Amino acid sequence: MPEYQDIYDIHRNLTGRKIQRGLPRKADEFILVVHLLLFDQQGRFLVQKRVKHKASWPDMWDISLGGIAQAGDDSRSAVTREAQEELGLHLDFTEEEPIFSFRNRNIFDDYWIAQIHSENLELKLQPEEVQAVRWVTKNEWLALLQTHQVIPYSFQWILFDLYERQFPGTRLFPFGDPEEIRGVVFDMDGLLLDTERICDRTWTQAAEQIGFTDVEFAKRACIGLNEADTRAFFENRYGSAFDYDQFRSLARKLTKEELEKQIPVKEGAEEILKFFKEKGLLLAVASSTREITVRAQLEKAGLLRYFDAVITGDMVTHGKPDPEIFIKACDVLHLPPETCLAFEDSLNGIRSAFRAKMYPVHVPDIQPEGQETIAMSWKKYDSLTEARKALENRFR
Secondary structure (H helix, E strand, O other): OOOEEEEEOOOOOEEEEEEEOOOOOOOOOEEEEEEEEEEEOOOOEEEEEEOOOOOOOOOOEEOOEEEEOOOOOOHHHHHHHHHHHHHOOOOOOOOOOOOEEEEEOOEEEEEEEEEEOOOOOOOOOOOOOEEEEEEEOHHHHHHHHHOOOEOOOOOHHHHHHHHHHOOOOOOOOOOOOOOOOOEEEEOOEOOOEOOHHHHHHHHHHHHHHHOOOOHHHHHHHHOOOOHHHHHHHHHHHHOOOOOHHHHHHHHHHHHHHHHHHOOOEOOOHHHHHHHHHHOOOEEEEEEOOOHHHHHHHHHHHOOHHHOOEEEEHHHOOOOOOOOHHHHHHHHHHOOOHHHEEEEEOOHHHHHHHHHOOOEEEEOOOOOOOOHHHHHHOOEEOOOHHHHHHHHHHHHO
16 A cells, blocks of 8 residues: 655645655655654664665664654654654653754654663564664764764764753764865766766667666666676566676677767866876776776776776675775775765765765766765765866865
């Protein structure tokens, strides 16, 4: 059965309308989401780790629980139901109120706080949502934040202050600015080279030729993945009945034919590489594509000469969104990740750079920005030209 949510106006008044969960909403239509910050008597905080296959924030630690209010819910009944459904807890919020609320795009976010006894407590987890839970001290929570393993909530650094003082703190940006920028790591496809649109077309053409009807979903899911992870995605979603090798071979053939004509370079690509080199920064490319292809395409585009290192998908065990490729790029440059910017166009790329503890710079291509890219990006620019002009002030 489909789930429905009540629609509120911008002033948080119920409109009387309802919408099915997951459907797009108009700019003036809002829904209610509730979250719970759960502490025990020792002052430890309960965190949950999302499953690896979640569409948003996969394999990252999250606050205790949260969920969308169903039609007929108010904030209190919604958080009571979510606590029972997600963790098997029967909590009474009758005398409580949310400690703070945000209005975020088309959502009203209410945050509740509660304290319980953790001794002999048995939690019932939703296996399709949560892979693990744990109680953490303040220092353990800060360690998770410092290693970028947590969804970047704006209040994450003062979470324990909220518990200790019982009042809402100020909104904090999760990054700050790097003390020093010594290196820059770039993705290639969709960022330096305008090749994602070519792959988008050739995947569609290949799918039409073999009768593959789910290609639009597959294209979105595989942006930024290396070959091994792309194959794993197809095997997990479509099974052995789908001839992945046939589809991939055909798509590569069509892509190669287009790229043999011309390597399309993104606006401002060479200018920003030249700018950073002139400022004495070390540059690397970290692309999910194979090394032979990356070097050939960058050489043909006249950009290979700017890079001090080339790290590719066939050089790492785990592709994006795993941080391995960006960590390797920083290692080869002999630079700490926290001194490096990471330019990316895709969600998986931003996830990878964020988890590597770099400063992600988002320059969107065919994949629109969403909540995760906004939260995980240090800066966002509409083009490399805009990025260069904005960053010039840091090097004067």
